[in-house]
Amino acid sequence: MxxxxxxxxxxxxxxxxxxxxxxxxxxxxxHRIWGKTQGFIYPFLTLFMLLVVTETIVRVFHIRNFIxxxxxxxxxxxxQSWPYLWTNAKPTLFVVIVGFTMSxxxxxxxxxxxxxxxxxxxxxxxxxxxxQTIPKIALAPMLIIWFGFSxxxxxxxxxxISFFPMVINTVAGLKGVPQEMLDLARSSxxxxxxxxxxxxxxxxxxxxxxxxxxxxxxAVIGAIVGEYIGADKGLGFVLIAAAGRxxxxxxxxxxxxxxxxxxxxxxxxxxxxxxSIPWHESIRKENRGH
Amino acid sequence: MSHTNGQAIISISNLxxxxxxxxxxxxxxxxxxFDVEAGEFxxxxxxxxxxxxxxxxxAAGLRTKTSGAIQVNGRDVDGPMxxxxxxxxxxxxxxWANVIDNVMFSIEARKLPTKxxxxxxxxxxxxxxxxxxxxxxxYELSGGMRQRVSICRALVHDPQLLLMDEPFGALDALTRxxxxxxxxxVWLQSKKTxxxxxxxxxxxxFLSDRVIVMSPRPGTIDLDLRIDLPRPRSLHIxxxxxxxAYMREIRETFEARGVxxxx
Ligand SMILES: Nc1ncnc2c1ncn2[C@@H]1O[C@H](COP(=O)(O)OP(=O)(O)O)[C@@H](O)[C@H]1O
Ligand SMILES: [Mg+2]
Numbered sequence: 001m002x003x004x005x006x007x008x009x010x011x012x013x014x015x016x017x018x019x020x021x022x023x024x025x026x027x028x029x030x031h032r033i034w035g036k037t038q039g040f041i042y043p044f045l046t047l048f049m050l051l052v053v054t055e056t057i058v059r060v061f062h063i064r065n066f067i068x069x070x071x072x073x074x075x076x077x078x079x080q081s082w083p084y085l086w087t088n089a090k091p092t093l094f095v096v097i098v099g100f101t102m103s104x105x106x107x108x109x110x111x112x113x114x115x116x117x118x119x120x121x122x123x124x125x126x127x128x129x130x131x132q133t134i135p136k137i138a139l140a141p142m143l144i145i146w147f148g149f150s151x152x153x154x155x156x157x158x159x160x161i162s163f164f165p166m167v168i169n170t171v172a173g174l175k176g177v178p179q180e181m182l183d184l185a186r187s188s189x190x191x192x193x194x195x196x197x198x199x200x201x202x203x204x205x206x207x208x209x210x211x212x213x214x215x216x217x218x219a220v221i222g223a224i225v226g227e228y229i230g231a232d233k234g235l236g237f238v239l240i241a242a243a244g245r246x247x248x249x250x251x252x253x254x255x256x257x258x259x260x261x262x263x264x265x266x267x268x269x270x271x272x273x274x275x276s277i278p279w280h281e282s283i284r285k286e287n288r289g290h
Numbered sequence: 291m292s293h294t295n296g297q298a299i300i301s302i303s304n305l306x307x308x309x310x311x312x313x314x315x316x317x318x319x320x321x322x323x324f325d326v327e328a329g330e331f332x333x334x335x336x337x338x339x340x341x342x343x344x345x346x347x348x349a350a351g352l353r354t355k356t357s358g359a360i361q362v363n364g365r366d367v368d369g370p371m372x373x374x375x376x377x378x379x380x381x382x383x384x385x386w387a388n389v390i391d392n393v394m395f396s397i398e399a400r401k402l403p404t405k406x407x408x409x410x411x412x413x414x415x416x417x418x419x420x421x422x423x424x425x426x427x428x429y430e431l432s433g434g435m436r437q438r439v440s441i442c443r444a445l446v447h448d449p450q451l452l453l454m455d456e457p458f459g460a461l462d463a464l465t466r467x468x469x470x471x472x473x474x475x476v477w478l479q480s481k482k483t484x485x486x487x488x489x490x491x492x493x494x495x496f497l498s499d500r501v502i503v504m505s506p507r508p509g510t511i512d513l514d515l516r517i518d519l520p521r522p523r524s525l526h527i528x529x530x531x532x533x534x535a536y537m538r539e540i541r542e543t544f545e546a547r548g549v550x551x552x553x
Pocket of ligand 2: 342343344379455456
């Protein structure tokens with residue numbers, strides 16, 4: 001092996017290379033913290049303002065609780081009815097998490113299968129794309145007939161509704177690998193497995209994560225819809241029951257919890273995404289703090 | 291593997307390629323014949339779109355030919371081969387891997403022993419001024435540094451033949467001159483056979499033992515010019531009459547073909 005170069009004419013590169021890399025990193029860390037703080041404070045300020053305005057309107061015009069409850073009343077109910085709400089949040093949370101996980105565990109492998117097999121791509125993928133347009137919610141009554149009032153129909157709706165964004169984004173990510181990268185793999189005699197592990201999968205990950213983030217919000221919708229149709233517990237059940245009794249403060253309190261479930265699951269995924277694909281444009285941009 | 295001088299590493303005869311697409315067929319190259327001998331540095335020079343990349347990709351076994359014959363190391367090309375290193379037109383670095391892992395991809399993919407080749411990867415990176423950047427991610431590097439990494443990746447398994455597709459095409463003029471010097475010194479020390487694709491007359495004359503000039507599409511060979519200039523060449527050789535005579539000859543070939551026209 002004699003690949004060494006002589007070291008003449010290197011002064012220019014060396015000068016260029018000795019840029020203080022650590023310094024650059026530190027600056028970007030500072031930016032990152034600032035960026036995050038900024039990101040959190042501003043929307044909360046807006047939200048706070050909106051709540052103050054609503055509170056004022058409700059009090060000044062004596063708007064009645066069953067039309068629009070005051071924010072303070074909603075938070076009061078949230079604390080007072082917390083045991084009841086939390087008991088009902090648990091089954092919803094269960095359906096969201098289990099449904100999403102089941103969907104993930106089938107959607108991603110199927111996406112990988114479709115992207116790696118011409119036969120699957122020709123025979124199955126078009127059907128899946130078409131099936132995506134079925135309004136899954138319309139199937140809910142039928143699912144009740146098939147599976148009764150158990151947890152099953154809720155899970156099925158959740159799985160169905162979050163399945164398609166994941167499959168389609170997985171396939172799109174894997175199919176989007178640039179020809180040059182595949183040429184690189186082929187010219188290096190890389191096996192299919194190595195090509196997948198080192199090139200196709202990492203390349204597809206940003207797209208897969210985009211799919212997961214759509215899917216998790218869909219999963220929350222799926223769980224609620226499932227509970228709307230027929231349930232004796234869960235936040236969807238609370239929403240229907242409380243609205244029937246015109247207890248709008250309870251309705252809003254349930255919505256607050258739903259928002260919390262939606263946001264925490266979404267940001268959990270965002271967090272996993274950040275540590276999984278720190279190299280991706282979107283993450284790097286965020287870290288630079290705009 | 292050792293080759294005596296005078297032995298053809300690449301042997302191309304009457305090579306042709308037609309791309310068939312659903313809407314059209316593009317005659318990319320036509321009737322190309324030439325040999326590249328062991329240890330030779332040969333440039334293929336031609337205007338954009340004349341089929342240079344196509345030619346290189348066929349030589350690399352990554353595209354199929356339509357007609358003619360091509361042999362590498364005495365065997366018909368029917369797919370990617372060991373013992374070849376490729377530098378692509380774009381650097382094709384993997385954003386999710388650091389510099390050293392990008393270079394070592396060549397080794398892992400070929401299932402060569404990682405431990406044995408790691409020192410080689412480091413030595414190569416050191417030799418192109420990237421000693422402090424083993425752990426850096428590609429997006430932290432400048433264009434020139436990225437292309438250096440991709441050259442290291444092409445060399446790390448110590449191939450006999452190096453194929454390079456306009457590796458300096460995207461670089462600024464200064465970086466490009468530095469890269470030309472670096473490449474020359476790698477080549478002088480390793481005595482690898484190099485097929486170098488470029489659209490720069492200056493780059494071709496400076497680096498090559500032979501320059502093969504291609505016509506516009508469908509690309510055929512218009513000129514096969516031996517460059518007899520002493521090595522190692524410094525950048526100042528570009529100011530010499532001999533260098534300029536070669537440049538002029540190539541330019542006149544382009545003019546005769548209407549690639550360059552004067553108003
Ligand atoms: N995969 C392809 N399918 C169809 N046409 C192609 C393909 N690759 C290249 N071509 C066409 O072949 C011609 C030569 O391309 P290329 O070899 O890339 O030229 P160069 O590298 O000299 O710029 C161009 O006209 C280009 O459009
Ligand atoms: Mg090209």
